[in-house]
Amino acid sequence: MKTSIATVSISGDLREKLAAIAAAGFDGVEIFENDFLAFDGSPAEVGQMIRDHGLEITLFQPFRDFEGMPEPYRARAFDRAERKFDLMQELGTDLMLVCSNVSPHSLGGIDRLADDFRELGERAERRNLRVGYEALAWGAHINDHRDAWEVVRRADHPNIGLILDSFHTLARRIDVNSIRAIPGDRIFIVQLADAPLVDMDLLFWSRHFRNMPGEGDLPVADFMRAVAAAGYDGPLSLEIFNDQFRGGSPKSIAIDGHRSLLALMDQVRRSEPNIAIDVPPMPDRIRVEGVEFVEFAASEREAQQLTSLLKTMGFDETARHRTKDVTLHRQGAINVVVNTEKEGLAHSAYVMHGATAYAMGLRVEDAAATVERARALGAQTFEQPAGPGELVIPAIRGVGGGVIYFLDGKSDLGRVWEIEFEFSEAGTSSDAGLVSVDHVAQTMNYEEMLTWLLFYTSIFRTRKLPMVDVIDPAGLVRSQVIESDDGTLRLTLNGAENRRTLAGRFIAESFGSSVQHLAFATRDIFKTAAALKDQGSQTLAISPNYYDDLQARFGLAPDLTERLRAANILYDRDDRGEYFQLYSPNYGEGFFFEIVERRDGYKGYGAANAPFRIAAQKRMLGTPGLVA
């Protein structure tokens, strides 16, 4: 598989774009003409610069408003094409993209267009160049790849072929199976882009909202299956017009792009086993069996505060690490680890962020295979020297430089607690009925959300839910759920657009993205609330107005409303069941715990309650003495 990306997809000047594209592992690059025009080097220098990066130029584009023109426009279009052919030869590329004409002067008629392309093909052939025709979704006469193919077929010239672009086909909901009948060698290049499903003008949607395959909602994998079935095996080239990417980090957007192509083709290979698809071998997406632990890095003072907060939630100190300053606090299947080591990654995470949940451990079937897939998709692996008697736990770097460890039952990894920890004799005394980690919420800048969405969904067998807007009194926070089908892994990514929201403040105060809250599941929220109260635990005080509305909205029995109000429990309901939520006060730089009960298969996350929870947390932050 040959990977390519259009320069337009990445921010920076041409030099920065190329460096990022090469570093991410692409084989080639499409030169988007404006990126070349804005650059002050000659075509030969640009071509050399690209080859010096080990890249080839897969395509020069776009050439606009060519076909179907009446005179005198027609003659001028051919003159223009000759000038661009000169440029392509100086750059060192043999393929040009002609996108379908949008000019009001253009005329339709398949044969007229085919005749123009036949003549262009003859001119290209004299110079050993090729021309591909792409149907823009908003083309004046040609806006469907099936019509573009008919023009190419009738042009009947070996130097004229078809260019497919997933966006134009999928945005118009054209049946992708129509691609299967096109001879693969007549497709000169395939451009790929995804996009979120939003109802807007096609041109505006295409120019501002495209994103990497897997980041949006279009069936790009189905499109690629059809392309593979057609026998096409040339470059797969990302062409992503995206306002956010234009201002983003060239390096991380290029890495995301490369990852998206590998993950896409891995998926296509698995669904088309009879087609030879040249993508590096890797294990299939990994099923996560559960969150085994969450680990905090803290100073001794903060560790004490955290330990007492945990105690009020029913977590005793269950065990101590045999050689390190690390304690384990267990309740049900929840393992909270508190690390106060003065060296290693936990310490650097502490120095960087303050007290922080910098690591989590996931239970998987095969930890080594998990790291293998992550590595194949360009994730950074993590290894820390193991002390005597310690296990080397396979791991990768995640959000904010944190770590994701993998534990399996295949090896000693499944016995990590017994091997590395000394359990105290005293049994747990203060159980509050918490049974498992329901979800882990990571807060990040809005611009990072697609990166981590792609990271999680490409490595793990998870899916994304539609993004929801959460209203903070100081601005919007976007919330993106990523979850496994059976709920064994549930993550919420919260993207902050400014520093005044609770999420934005957290990023600013803790110097970057990290876990902002951890939600534990209980089977009886009222029992848990009572146990917490007995332990002297505070809960987040919710506005009484909220409960009046709740009763009206859901028609709740007055005594249930009263019980919810008395315990500061938030409530939600979907078509299956009910959801109850309870929050701890803030800890450290704005971290908090949540306790939830899902009844009868409730699937959501209580998004409707988020504004009221946030307002309450902001009130609490504004009250000196109440912030832990």
Ligand SMILES: O=C(O)c1ccc(O)c(O)c1
């Ligand atoms: O938006 C455009 O004009 C445009 C140009 C060239 C392409 O390949 C494309 O997909 C869109």
Ligand SMILES: [Mg+2]
């Ligand atoms: Mg295109």
